[in-house]
Amino acid sequence: MVKWRNGEIPLNIDILSENNRLAERNRGYFEGRQVVCLNLVSSPGSGKTTILEKTIASMIARRKIFVIEGDQQTARDAERIEKSGAPAIQINTGSGCHLDANMIQLALKKMEVTAGSVLFIENVGNLVCPAMFDLGEEKRVVVISVTEGDDKPLKYPYMFQSSHLCIINKTDLLPYVDFNVETVMANARQINPTLEFLLMSAKTGEGMKQWVEWVEGLKD
Amino acid sequence: MVKWRNGEIPLNIDILSENNRLAERNRGYFEGRQVVCLNLVSSPGSGKTTILEKTIASMIARRKIFVIEGDQQTARDAERIEKSGAPAIQINTGSGCHLDANMIQLALKKMEVTAGSVLFIENVGNLVCPAMFDLGEEKRVVVISVTEGDDKPLKYPYMFQSSHLCIINKTDLLPYVDFNVETVMANARQINPTLEFLLMSAKTGEGMKQWVEWVEGLKD
Numbered sequence: 001m002v003k004w005r006n007g008e009i010p011l012n013i014d015i016l017s018e019n020n021r022l023a024e025r026n027r028g029y030f031e032g033r034q035v036v037c038l039n040l041v042s043s044p045g046s047g048k049t050t051i052l053e054k055t056i057a058s059m060i061a062r063r064k065i066f067v068i069e070g071d072q073q074t075a076r077d078a079e080r081i082e083k084s085g086a087p088a089i090q091i092n093t094g095s096g097c098h099l100d101a102n103m104i105q106l107a108l109k110k111m112e113v114t115a116g117s118v119l120f121i122e123n124v125g126n127l128v129c130p131a132m133f134d135l136g137e138e139k140r141v142v143v144i145s146v147t148e149g150d151d152k153p154l155k156y157p158y159m160f161q162s163s164h165l166c167i168i169n170k171t172d173l174l175p176y177v178d179f180n181v182e183t184v185m186a187n188a189r190q191i192n193p194t195l196e197f198l199l200m201s202a203k204t205g206e207g208m209k210q211w212v213e214w215v216e217g218l219k220d
Numbered sequence: 221m222v223k224w225r226n227g228e229i230p231l232n233i234d235i236l237s238e239n240n241r242l243a244e245r246n247r248g249y250f251e252g253r254q255v256v257c258l259n260l261v262s263s264p265g266s267g268k269t270t271i272l273e274k275t276i277a278s279m280i281a282r283r284k285i286f287v288i289e290g291d292q293q294t295a296r297d298a299e300r301i302e303k304s305g306a307p308a309i310q311i312n313t314g315s316g317c318h319l320d321a322n323m324i325q326l327a328l329k330k331m332e333v334t335a336g337s338v339l340f341i342e343n344v345g346n347l348v349c350p351a352m353f354d355l356g357e358e359k360r361v362v363v364i365s366v367t368e369g370d371d372k373p374l375k376y377p378y379m380f381q382s383s384h385l386c387i388i389n390k391t392d393l394l395p396y397v398d399f400n401v402e403t404v405m406a407n408a409r410q411i412n413p414t415l416e417f418l419l420m421s422a423k424t425g426e427g428m429k430q431w432v433e434w435v436e437g438l439k440d
Contacts, residue, residue: 043263043264043265043345043368044263044347044368044369044372044375044376045263045365045367045368045369045372071375072348072375072376072377072378073374073375073376073377074371074374074375076371076374076375077375095348095351095352095378096348097317097346097348097349124348125263125347125375125376126317126346126347126348126349127264127345127346128292128315128316128317128344128346128349129317129346129348129349131315132315145265145367147265147365147367147390147393148263148264148265149264149265151294151296152264152265154293154294154296155264155291155292155293155294155296155297155345156264156292156293156345157292157293158292158315170367172396173367173393173396173397176392176393176396177393
């Protein structure tokens, strides 16, 4: 078995430093406007949109919520979110693999995110590229579903390293899959010792109360 | 709801055309050596490695098999494959989000892929970026697990457009998830009318016989 590392393309540095600059501007905007911004990242199909639908249903009576949706194509997720009662903007990245800070800045010019609200950004389903792009969020939340395997934090370390909270979703499927919750947590802590965890089944509602409390406990 | 498209970075064109050139060289190498090369792509955790383990067990008596494994980190997959009895090379892409043709060319210099064999490339788990990078494979196989949702071909169209076969995996979980096989096929055919489909549960063995026949039916 032979191993080697892919050489980095130097240009990446410029793209990332420009993104970091714009991300700080977004961060300032959110602070200035007293908006809590969360960036939800995961593989495709981990359940981010369903989590957001349920979150909106739980929180909307107490707190204004706005959503920015990222996908390569379709406006399906933004349509689902708007049905749940929160204004949503859909960004289609085309062949692009992640949202970047500039896209968020442009979206903020089109959507009046009111003071004291929570802005959820649902990133493109991709455990790799969105890890590199700060959007100016206060917290990054990585979602992993129990069907994906408990070794994923080791294989995709950048995403778990850069996140604050890890939602382990679809716990209703635990009886049917080979997935050990303790193992996934231990693997993720190897990468990021301060990562928090939350077990959830957006389908059955398990963990939703704790999640909403976690979000509402963040200061804007 | 507002939609717009991310502007492409012109540099991408140069990276892709250079990759396409090297991919054609790989294609020539495989043809010259009478090797069937398949590129397996999917989200993280769709079951590609398990499919390969079972495939090796089914085919190894009749056909030599080699594997190139792509992951951001760890040599876990190559270790699993070697236990199944096929030589494997692990490529760690670091922060990179896909394998490229040059990485395959370098791997081919380190692994003696014998004439008449099958070379499986398991790409980095990512439904976005690997779509853009031809590796010189004869066929591209996209794996989607039934836990990922039947709308994924519409949201990640490039991958389904560029693939020849779509394996719908983890059919053993169909009773527990909201996933309609007819819907996912219809969505994928909207993107790629000639895409073939194969239902599989690598866990129970469903579809394995048809898959092995499909692979063995490809001319080298």
